[in-house]
Amino acid sequence: MKRKKILLALIVSIGMIFFTGCRKKIEPERPVVTVDKVSRDDVKIIGEYVGSIRASQHVEIRARVEGYLEKMTFEEGKRVCKDAPLFHISPAQYKAHVEKAKAQLKKDIALAAKAKRDVERLRPLYEQNAASQLDLDNAIAALENAEANVAMSQADLDQAELELSYTVVRSPLSGYISERYVDIGTLVGPGSKSLLATVVKSDTVLVDFKMTALDYLRSEQRNVKFGQQDSTRSWQPTVTVTLADNSEYPLKGIVDFADPQVDPQTGTFGVRAELPNPSQKLLPGQFTRVKLLLDVREKAMVVPKKAISIEKGGAFIYVIRPDSIAEKRFLQTGPELNNSIVVERGLGDNEQIVVEGYHKLTPGVKVIPVKAGDDKAIENLKKELEQ
DSSP states (O other), rough: OOOHHHHHHHHHHHHHHHHHHHHHHSSOOOOEEEEEEEEEEEEEEEEEEEEEEEEEEEEEEEEOOOOOEEEEOOOOTEOTTTTOEEEEEEOHHHHHHHHHHHHHHHHHHHHHHHHHHHHHHHHHHHHTSSHHHHHHHHHHHHHHHHHHHHHHHHHHHHHEEEEEETTTTEOOEEEEEESSSTTTTEEESSSSOOOOEEEEEEEEEEEEEEEHHHHHHHHHHHOOTTSSSOTSSSSOOOEEBBOTSOOOOOOOOEEEEOOOSSSSTTTTTEEEEEOOTTTSSSSTTEEEEEEEEEEEEEEEEEGGGGGGGEEEEEEEEEEEESBBEEEEOOEEEEETTEEEEEEEEOOTTTTTTEEOOOOGGGOBBBBBEEEEEHHHHHHHHHHHHOO
């Protein structure tokens, strides 16, 4: 009987050992995942549009008086300074008008002087009853008429001198001049023959582009008013453009105008930005891609885009609790930027999220977390698992 009890106890012990060994063999392996902490960063919200470049000033050079074009004093396509002479129109007839007006003025001044002397001579005679009232009134009227003629002659002289000055066509601004539109010897003048060339100021250019009404509403919600500088913000709605080779132009511009009306046909409104162009890399008339800084989300919660999955219930991410348990967490996401997404709601600071290996997980599973970028820890873990 005693031997039976001993044999039974031995069988039970062997069974427990066998059972325990089986448990160790069938225990599932804990999945290895790469984790990282939630970070905060300043996120720039960029809008992209198609724009066109134009010169900040574009002035047509026109003839204001009629005459034959005698010469031009500029190089086509080169820079000209403000008030620099560009074209010369034959001045002979306008010089003659000036001389004639001068002579007429001189004559009228002489007549006015004589009329004044007549009044000065008649006034004391009238006071002595040696001249009639009519004689004095006629003398005064003659003086006033002579003075009016002097004023008219002076105005004619001013007009003649002004027309003479128009025979030298000058640049109204500093900029780059186009080719000439007329040849030397051509009869030019006001009307259809007046356009001689154009001058553009392109060391500063304007970029025109269209934004949607939705962009406007969103900017209003963020208290961003395009075309108005706000010193309370740490940033301004700057603009960058691309060059013809698709490289980014190094200098930034500022939005200085936004149309107060929306086009009902397109649902867009016009926006204008001003950019410096000292090296003439931006050419008026070219189309370009415009990137506008719409907003800066300061200290926003940011997670890698690859860590987020989408299902019918929305976007979710796996969070690793302090006890290494994976928790499925649904998120409210914001704007995307490069390979990151802003999280509006659903995560707390310093929480660990799964950035790689989340496809192995189910809610509640215990994992082996490895910090992202710790290559040494990952290598050691691989060796342990192989053993």
